[in-house]
Amino acid sequence: MEPIQSLVGAEFPLFAFSHCRDVVAAVSRSGGFGVLGGSSFTPESLEEELRWIDSHVDGKPYGVDILIPEHQMLGMDHSIDALLAQIPARHIDFTVDLLRRYGIAATPQEVVTRQLPSTLPEMGEALMDVAFRHPIRLMVNALGIAPPAMIERSRRHGVPVGALVGAKEHAVRQVKAGVDLIIAQGGEAGGHCGEVSTLVLVPEVIRAIKPIRDVPVLAAGGIMTGAQMAGCMAMGAAGVWTGSVWLATTESEASESFREKMVAANSRDTVRSPTRTGKPSRQLRSAWHEAWDGPGSPGALPMPMMAMISIPTFGKIDKAADAGNEKARELVSYWVGQGVGLVEGVCSATAVVQEFKQDFADAMSRMMTIIDG
Amino acid sequence: MEPIQSLVGAEFPLFAFSHCRDVVAAVSRSGGFGVLGGSSFTPESLEEELRWIDSHVDGKPYGVDILIPEHQMLGMDHSIDALLAQIPARHIDFTVDLLRRYGIAATPQEVVTRQLPSTLPEMGEALMDVAFRHPIRLMVNALGIAPPAMIERSRRHGVPVGALVGAKEHAVRQVKAGVDLIIAQGGEAGGHCGEVSTLVLVPEVIRAIKPIRDVPVLAAGGIMTGAQMAGCMAMGAAGVWTGSVWLATTESEASESFREKMVAANSRDTVRSPTRTGKPSRQLRSAWHEAWDGPGSPGALPMPMMAMISIPTFGKIDKAADAGNEKARELVSYWVGQGVGLVEGVCSATAVVQEFKQDFADAMSRMMTIIDG
Structure with missing residues (x-):
């Protein structure tokens, strides 16, 4: 074994x-x-x-x-109020305005979570x-x-x-x-x-x-x-x-809009950016990154404050996009690797495992051919 | 076959x-x-x-x-004089001053090639x-x-x-x-x-x-x-x-100082930068990139002008470093990939091929073990 x-x-x-x-x-x-x-x-x-x-x-x-x-x-006050106090008003205003420009109405309260x-x-x-x-x-x-x-x-x-x-x-x-x-x-x-x-x-x-x-x-x-x-x-x-690879499955937690964008994306459509969690993480590039990296942006907040904005905000974005708001769809993004360029469709997780096994076996046969000359 | x-x-x-x-x-x-x-x-x-x-x-x-x-x-005048005219004096001055700060004396003429x-x-x-x-x-x-x-x-x-x-x-x-x-x-x-x-x-x-x-x-x-x-x-x-991998061979055109830096480097010691040719190319990170990306830098020139500076300049840098100038050594750089982290020493090109063959055969045996369960 x-x-x-x-x-x-x-x-x-x-x-x-x-x-x-x-x-x-x-x-x-x-x-x-x-x-x-x-x-x-x-x-x-x-x-x-x-x-x-x-x-x-x-x-x-x-x-x-x-x-x-x-x-x-370390030594930081981890109460929700202490964390909220570290989110500047201009970051909230920027987020509300960004959503508005993409056809999504939101109040300042709605773009910041109160969950730890x-x-x-x-x-x-x-x-x-x-x-x-x-x-x-x-x-x-x-x-x-x-x-x-x-x-x-x-x-x-x-x-x-x-x-x-x-x-x-x-x-x-x-x-x-x-x-x-x-x-x-x-x-x-x-x-x-x-x-x-x-x-x-x-x-x-x-x-x-x-x-x-x-x-x-x-x-x-x-x-x-x-x-x-x-x-x-x-x-x-x-x-x-x-x-x-599991995001492009029928079971996945990813939004319908995101899965459609995954199928359409190539390997150059990702970006490593701090604008989702406060630390550099690779995501599908969207209008979100363009805005946060563009002129007038207040810049990403450190962890965990950035996620306190991005979690509820992307919730609203996905909801609006899935409801057919085409502008909102431009903002849709989620964590994904460069391998997104290899995604050709959405199927069940079980089917993905079966495909891995078949593809693995094919690669092994290829290697056998090389060994046998 | x-x-x-x-x-x-x-x-x-x-x-x-x-x-x-x-x-x-x-x-x-x-x-x-x-x-x-x-x-x-x-x-x-x-x-x-x-x-x-x-x-x-x-x-x-x-x-x-x-x-x-x-x-x-296209349509550009490709005479050497026309190209030289596109190299601003401040890029030349910056280069001369950079060399001086690292203990290398050079005239403005010496840091620009007159070769097409x-x-x-x-x-x-x-x-x-x-x-x-x-x-x-x-x-x-x-x-x-x-x-x-x-x-x-x-x-x-x-x-x-x-x-x-x-x-x-x-x-x-x-x-x-x-x-x-x-x-x-x-x-x-x-x-x-x-x-x-x-x-x-x-x-x-x-x-x-x-x-x-x-x-x-x-x-x-x-x-x-x-x-x-x-x-x-x-x-x-x-x-x-x-x-x-061929730069770390005894035959290689790379300078002695560069080969020593290769052996010491890990995979995070490279940078993709336009400061050598005018287009992004991956190189060993050195004081050169720090200076060109730092405050006071005039920025990289486009291709082919950037190389008209970097070729003679790195010639001087390598020569000074190989002659024992420790400051000059900090500038030493050359094109190299992240695989530099896997270089453990310098040997002959023939030995590298033999090692590839052995390592390839070992990997094949490993695959056979997996196939056989």
Whole structure:
């Protein structure tokens, strides 16, 4: 058995990160490994999602990913009022005006959430409490070094810990901190990412951690097909971690308008920008970025304030676009990697897994032909 | 026989782009395919280099790469005096002052070449004249669409034409224009490059050109090892095109100081900047970029004027650094891709080919293990 199978129990080392419980359950049922992105939930709603997954996953393994930034705003007052006080009026006015210019009416109150951001340390702790009450087979930290509390608690629950890294130095620190699985995510990935490409980062990380401890490495960033998966495994990856490809599924949480834009997009239609979370994250380029990067923009706020604006605002944008507002559609955006250029249509998550398996097998046959000369 | 072998005669589909004739000959002799970057030469010196290669390549196949930008400065006066007149005094003064601050004395005359840039169309034509007088097996255009003249003349000489592309749309246009070999070069590559990563670009290009014509695709950008080569071929590439890895060889044209910096660098130490040629090209980040991107900088000049400054200036920088000037060393830079993070030392070009072959075979064995379960 491959090390990755004994570690998390997946038959086919295709890891699917998704905020959508249907995708997570469908992938795990099909032999892959679904990982629920927990950071878009409150502890209560995460409990509900995991309970649903438990009853739909047919006993197959799955995991949870929680975003706990390493460099927290230490000593910061984390009450919602203290956070709201750090959002300048001109950022709110700019947002309201931007929406208005694209045919969406909104009050200043509507473009700022009053919900505590899930990236606060106390929220991460509460989400972990929930996750460990379920039979998860992997706990992943999405941003920075997995905090000691996460590693200790995972050990206690017998759950392996994974961590996403965008640079070999981070991988070395993670392995030294005790992480069991490294996800080497290249700069072409959707969401928070670094600048080094997957093709370079994966061998660089594998080489850097080898002398320390034998930790499996998943390749991430730009991976949308079984052929790419085979390619990454030929380079020594134990499997692949994917995200964007699951947005183009019928089950996906992404809006209808966004999925249509995904199918139409090519690989050059993404942008790495801080204007959604406060840290650079790769997204589909839209009128949103043009406005925030253009003249008259007040500039992105730091984390977590930027998301306190972008979450409710994109909620309004998606709603307006899906209702047929063509101007609003120009603003529609979501996290997605350069692999969006390989998306040709929308199908079920189960069908995506089947296609990965077929494509992987085809790539293997191709390699056999090369070996046989 | 693989299509790529019948096309250019290489036994092992490892293409080595280099400005150094020793590297070209050594790679071809070892079963790979050396490609001489012709654009750093005058017609006279190119003639000399190719004659040398002919007598050192043991009859093995090799190629030539010429840089002919698609969007030439049409109708522009290409005399050296007309070009010099387009270099503002403040760019020259800035360069002289920058060198002075790093301990290098130079006159304004010394930081601007009076040699016609090789990227001018008439220079490209003259270089082609020379190349076709030698038994080359491949003619490559490095920038933009291969001009009709290159394709027609190659056809007449029975030489296949290759072209580098950084976007699938360019690949489609190249194939329609009649190119025989596409080199899909990701944004992690050294030199002129786009923004899409190799891992995404290669499958995107393969998919896009398939309905038009069955043209082999080489993967390029970030490739430094045989395992990466196997990975790219698992994705459907017919072979790989490499550049940076040959700079870290004993034969390389790169300065001693640059090679030392390469060994010390990691994958995040490169920058995609217009400050060397006038178009964005990836280079090792140094004090040069800090200065040109910093306050008080006059900004990069367009092509070909920027290179008319950078060529003689980096000549002085390398000379000073190699002579032991530690300040000058901070400025040392050259084109290199993110794969620089995988360079661990300097060895002969022949040894690099052998290592690629071994590493490729190891990756193949790894794949066999996966197939056998």
